Amino acid sequence: MLVQLDRMKKEYDGFSLELNMEIPENQVTGLIGANGAGKSTTFKLMLGLIRPDEGNVEIFGRNAAEMGAEDKQKIGAAFSDSGFSEYLKVQQLIPIMSRFYPDFQEEEFRGRCERFKIPLNKQIKEFSTGMKAKLNVLLALSHDSRLLILDEPTAGLDVVAREEILDLLREYMEIPGRSIVISSHISGDLEHFCDDLYMIHEGKIVLHEETDRILEEYGFLKVSEQEYEALDKEYLLRVRKESFGYSCLTNQKNYYLENYPGIIVEKGSVDEVISxxxxxELL
Structure with missing residues (x-):
């Protein structure tokens, strides 16, 4: 297991985060939730930047807060704030990366900068939001890491650039033994890229599911009040009152299709399931 959060708790004033989470090898895991749900705190715990109040956070089988330099070199991370001074030029980042990462792939990094039109001799502060996002991902991919931790890596990118970045990440995953943990508010990225999803709401995991299962087995029943009363509610996860009656979320769509052929059952997107x-309402 590359990452394991076991009965982990972290508390701040007015906020509590409680997580059980596992990230195996050869998997892309999506972390979803509203702003303030705890996603960034989760990433900081994985990187050993903060310590849990209770429980354990392990990376590569070791306590995250006690990782040595060799372990940290196996992690690539991309955040909205790269951590580098924006007065630096990309050319000036190359010797810094080479110093911190013995496996820094300078030639490949330069080639990707050219491919994504990242100028080497321009200060980062002059970059657009999209260019900064591209640079952060290219830096995370520039050394031979086993684990990528990516916080909103496609934010600010147009559709074409976003797909190019995702293609790079797919190429990264072609080598066995690697994993990616990614947060994104763009559901399309998660639906077509992640193997499984963790949803954090108000500091707790309210959903952990394989992405394919969400898309194939989750669905929405659209029923009248009379149909709702006659419905077997064992496999309903949430219910919402609507003008026509009720909208019901289920993770057993086929059960209702087979046993209630007269009702409307619609496929839901990841965004609709999250919402x-x-x-x-819970039953």
Whole structure:
């Protein structure tokens, strides 16, 4: 297991984060949730930047807060704030990266900068939001890491650039033994890129599911009040009152298709499932 958060708790004033999470090898895991849900705190815990109040956070089988330089070199991270001074030029980052990462692939990094039109002799502060996002991902990919931790890596990118970045990440995953943990508010990225999803809401995991299962087995029943009363509610996760009756989220879509052929059952996107989990009512 590359990453394991076991009965982990972290508390701040007015906020508590409680997580059990596992990131195996050869998997892309998506972390979803509203701003303030705890995603960034989770990434900081994985990187050993902060310590949990309770439980354990392990990376590569070791306590995250006690990782040595060799372990840290196996992690590539991309955040909205790269951590480098924006007065630096990309050319000036190359010797810095070479010093910190013995496996820094300078030639490949330069080639990717040219491919994504990242100028080497321009200060980072002059870059657009999209250019900064591209640079952060290219830096994370520039050394031979086993684990990528990416916080909103496609934010600010147009559709073409976003797909190019995702293609790079797919290439990264072609080598066995690697994994990616990624957060994104763009559901399309998660639906077509992640193997599984963790949803954090108000500091707790409210959903952990394989992405394919969400897309194939989750669905929405659109029923009248009379149909709702006659419905077997065992496999309903959330319910919302609508003008026509009720909208019901289920993770057993086929059960209702087979046993209630007269009702409307619609496929839901990841965004729609997330919205219902947050806003719908528990039975």
């Amino acid at each position: 219902m989990l947050v806003k719908g």
